[in-house]
Amino acid sequence: MAKDEPQKKSATLQAFFKPKPTQKKKAETPAVKRPSEDTSDATAAKKPKPAPVAQKAEPATNADGQWTGQVPYAAVAATFSRIEATTKRLEIQAIVCELLEQTIARAPNDLEAILFLLCNKVAPAFDNLEMGIGDSLLQKAIARAFGKEVKNVKSAYEREGDLGLVAEDARRKQKFLGFGSKPKPLQASQVLEAYRAICSISGSKSQDQKVGKMQKLMISATPCEAKYVTRGLQGKLRIGLAETSVLIAFAHALVRSPPVSSDLMETDEKLPSVTREITGAQASHALKIDASRGSTLGKKRLTKDERLIAAEAVVKQCYAEAPSYSTLCQGALTTPLWNLHTKCALGVGVPVFPMLAKPTKSVDEVLKRLSGKAFTCEHKYDGERFQAHLASDGSVRVFSRNLQDTTKKWPEVASVLREACVDTTTSFVLDAEVVAVDTSTGALLPFQRLSTRKKEVTEGESGGPAVIVLAFDLLLLNGESLLRNTLRERRTRLHASFKAVKNGFAFADSVDVDGDGDDVVAAEKIQQALEEAITAKSEGLMVKTLDDNATYEPSKRSLNWLKLKKDYLDGVGDSLDLVVVGAYTGRGKRTGVFGAYLCACLDAESGDLQSVCKIGTGFSDEDLKKFHNESQPLIIPKKAANVVCGDALEQDIVWLEPKMVWEVQVADLSLSDTHKGALGRVNAGRGIGLRFPRLLRARDDKAADQATTSDQVLELYLNQDSVKGTAQVDDDDDDGYL
Numbered sequence: 001m002a003k004d005e006p007q008k009k010s011a012t013l014q015a016f017f018k019p020k021p022t023q024k025k026k027a028e029t030p031a032v033k034r035p036s037e038d039t040s041d042a043t044a045a046k047k048p049k050p051a052p053v054a055q056k057a058e059p060a061t062n063a064d065g066q067w068t069g070q071v072p073y074a075a076v077a078a079t080f081s082r083i084e085a086t087t088k089r090l091e092i093q094a095i096v097c098e099l100l101e102q103t104i105a106r107a108p109n110d111l112e113a114i115l116f117l118l119c120n121k122v123a124p125a126f127d128n129l130e131m132g133i134g135d136s137l138l139q140k141a142i143a144r145a146f147g148k149e150v151k152n153v154k155s156a157y158e159r160e161g162d163l164g165l166v167a168e169d170a171r172r173k174q175k176f177l178g179f180g181s182k183p184k185p186l187q188a189s190q191v192l193e194a195y196r197a198i199c200s201i202s203g204s205k206s207q208d209q210k211v212g213k214m215q216k217l218m219i220s221a222t223p224c225e226a227k228y229v230t231r232g233l234q235g236k237l238r239i240g241l242a243e244t245s246v247l248i249a250f251a252h253a254l255v256r257s258p259p260v261s262s263d264l265m266e267t268d269e270k271l272p273s274v275t276r277e278i279t280g281a282q283a284s285h286a287l288k289i290d291a292s293r294g295s296t297l298g299k300k301r302l303t304k305d306e307r308l309i310a311a312e313a314v315v316k317q318c319y320a321e322a323p324s325y326s327t328l329c330q331g332a333l334t335t336p337l338w339n340l341h342t343k344c345a346l347g348v349g350v351p352v353f354p355m356l357a358k359p360t361k362s363v364d365e366v367l368k369r370l371s372g373k374a375f376t377c378e379h380k381y382d383g384e385r386f387q388a389h390l391a392s393d394g395s396v397r398v399f400s401r402n403l404q405d406t407t408k409k410w411p412e413v414a415s416v417l418r419e420a421c422v423d424t425t426t427s428f429v430l431d432a433e434v435v436a437v438d439t440s441t442g443a444l445l446p447f448q449r450l451s452t453r454k455k456e457v458t459e460g461e462s463g464g465p466a467v468i469v470l471a472f473d474l475l476l477l478n479g480e481s482l483l484r485n486t487l488r489e490r491r492t493r494l495h496a497s498f499k500a501v502k503n504g505f506a507f508a509d510s511v512d513v514d515g516d517g518d519d520v521v522a523a524e525k526i527q528q529a530l531e532e533a534i535t536a537k538s539e540g541l542m543v544k545t546l547d548d549n550a551t552y553e554p555s556k557r558s559l560n561w562l563k564l565k566k567d568y569l570d571g572v573g574d575s576l577d578l579v580v581v582g583a584y585t586g587r588g589k590r591t592g593v594f595g596a597y598l599c600a601c602l603d604a605e606s607g608d609l610q611s612v613c614k615i616g617t618g619f620s621d622e623d624l625k626k627f628h629n630e631s632q633p634l635i636i637p638k639k640a641a642n643v644v645c646g647d648a649l650e651q652d653i654v655w656l657e658p659k660m661v662w663e664v665q666v667a668d669l670s671l672s673d674t675h676k677g678a679l680g681r682v683n684a685g686r687g688i689g690l691r692f693p694r695l696l697r698a699r700d701d702k703a704a705d706q707a708t709t710s711d712q713v714l715e716l717y718l719n720q721d722s723v724k725g726t727a728q729v730d731d732d733d734d735d736g737y738l
């Protein structure tokens with residue numbers, strides 16, 4: 001593996017951090033020239049400007065001219081450029097690692113800003129502040145910043161298909177009149193602050209204010225910076241950098257340039273001492289070291305590769321439990337890596353990445369996976385994931401499956417949750433499903449009813465159907481994290497800490513199966529539980545281990561949680577959540593609306609969206625109208641750069657910005673020349689496509705980066721009876737979000 005090789009610093013990046021001659025440079029004369037072109041020109045980064053962010057350290061150029069205090073945005077743009085030039089995952093991670101190491105060494109206060117910029121985020125998901133400025137506002141800003149007509153910017157965009165390239169070109173060709181003061185080079189933290197300010201503006205004059213701020217940012221940018229600032233504001237960097245790669249690179253940077261030194265875990269003998277803690281356990285798992293051997297483990301010094309792998313596990317685990325770059329950076333800068341988990345632990349108010357389940361398609365398959373273990377079969381309710389937090393001051397916050405704060409959607413639930421607590425329950429983090437309920441009969445209603453609920457409901461207003469919270473897990477109780485307890489222990493605490501509230505709060509229905517019983521009896525129990533769940537209008541079962549491997553694994557799609565959906569028995573096992581990337585004009589009865597859409601899965605490594613089906617079935621007339629309208633603002637002049645599909649699919653297509661996610665049911669999956677799911681993974685040059693796809697519903701709770709991955713498509717393909725045995729099934733249990 002290349003992991004151990006000392007990394008060669010690129011000439012480009014080195015230039016930004018290179019010591020300069022001792023003689024201090026005179027202040028540049030204003031006005032005549034703008035910062036020099038492109039990232040290869042280090043002069044853009046030579047003169048730090050005063051910190052725009054009050055709490056940041058003062059920028060400084062010390063005696064020998066080295067950068068300290070702040071990372072120039074030019075260094076970030078140079079990193080993006082290098083990433084864009086390669087598709088190799090390890091190379092990308094090494095490039096990111098290089099920037100992070102330099103940041104740790106020279107501008108540690110900027111570490112958090114750099115992580116946000118690399119992931120193209122402005123804030124953690126639960127702050128509900130998202131990038132994604134509309135193209136027309138950006139076109140205005142580009143036109144104003146670089147002295148162009150909006151119509152020219154628009155037509156250049158139609159030609160190029162990438163507004164970033166349009167901005168880069170406009171900036172490069174800009175004629176400079178030679179008066180006015182020279183804009184100061186952009187600092188990374190300043191760019192992030194500007195993004196945050198732009199995304200937070202609302203109200204009547206918000207559009208003008210946004211354009212003004214974007215224009216200001218672009219005026220100070222070099223051509224390369226203008227490209228990435230534009231793409232950043234659009235919410236799509238298009239460089240194939242996944243958040244997982246950033247986390248891995250961050251872990252490597254902490255090993256290579258530790259901000260806080262420690263020899264803990266330098267040798268594997270130290271591992272068992274921390275295995276009681278989850279990060280140690282994750283690290284030993286990643287290293288395939290048997291933690292139960294305790295202190296008898298040898299004294300072999302861990303190789304560098306082993307340390308990198310262990311560090312990846314630690315960082316991913318910490319981020320899954322406390323998904324905040326602020327917490328992660330503060331922890332990493334003050335605590336040795338191997339103790340990071342003490343700083344990045346689950347707490348009330350910050351959502352944890354939810355644990356996910358693996359699909360299964362028969363009772364036999366469940367038994368094959370869980371035979372000999374005690375497990376429980378819970379109803380799989382047809383609603384929305386609901387993570388509720390109660391703080392000791394009585395305040396309640398609710399988070400969705402993708403960690404967004406949805407408290408305002410369920411104002412009536414806060415008092416229900418407080419009522420459901422027994423006297424001793426003062427704070428908690430609860431994992432549950434919220435489901436629409438008919439209050440006159442107590443019957444649960446299907447998801448379609450819940451989906452009519454408004455996004456924000458004011459107290460007392462009817463925001464849609466009444467809802468009930470069906471609790472299935474307790475992750476924190478009275479300040480104590482229960483993540484490392486078994487499900488049986490967590491469930492006991494859950495039942496002892498809450499009581500049912502009519503039509504408001506209940507525990508998930510479940511049937512337990514012993515681990516030491518007969519498989520035939522176990523199969524009968526599962527079958528019966530499944531039938532009961534279906535009668536009660538649930539989607540099927542969630543089957544979970546109770547004692548063995550039964551800790552809560554944030555963000556993991558775990559083999560210790562299996563979903564058995566009624567619609568997929570003996571089918572492919574699951575539906576797919578696909579990104580809509582294009583549309584086709586309807587004919588006949590569908591004249592005036594789009595008649596079919598092109599859908600893609602996500603290749604998590606490259607960020608590519610690989611087409612897997614053209615879908616035209618399962619749409620009601622209302623759906624067709626609704627999706628046609630929703631697609632209009634998403635129409636883009638060219639195929640998005642990361643979309644991969646066969647030429648035949650491009651005929652007569654209207655390209656859409658990849659934003660909408662739809663749940664699609666499928667009869668089976670097959671190899672395809674036109675579709676590109678998991679391209680080349682089964683057969684060189686061929687991808688996987690869906691046969692007989694049918695729309696189930698829009699997944700408004702999922703973003704494009706949470707769509708079904710190509711790994712999952714491959715797994716569903718390989719798991720089909722017709723394919724089994726002809727290829728190896730990948731049983732990796734580690735393919736959650738991170």
Ligand SMILES: Nc1ncnc2c1ncn2[C@@H]1O[C@H](COP(=O)(O)OP(=O)(O)OP(=O)(O)O)[C@@H](O)[C@H]1O
Pocket residue numbers: 356357378379380381382383384385386401433472508542563577
């Ligand atoms: N008893 C339960 N335990 C866990 N999850 C449940 C339960 N009942 C309902 N659910 C829901 O089922 C979801 C998992 O299955 P499903 O495949 O339907 O969801 P998804 O969001 O499309 O897929 P995934 O989360 O697996 O990517 C959970 O996220 C949760 O919202």
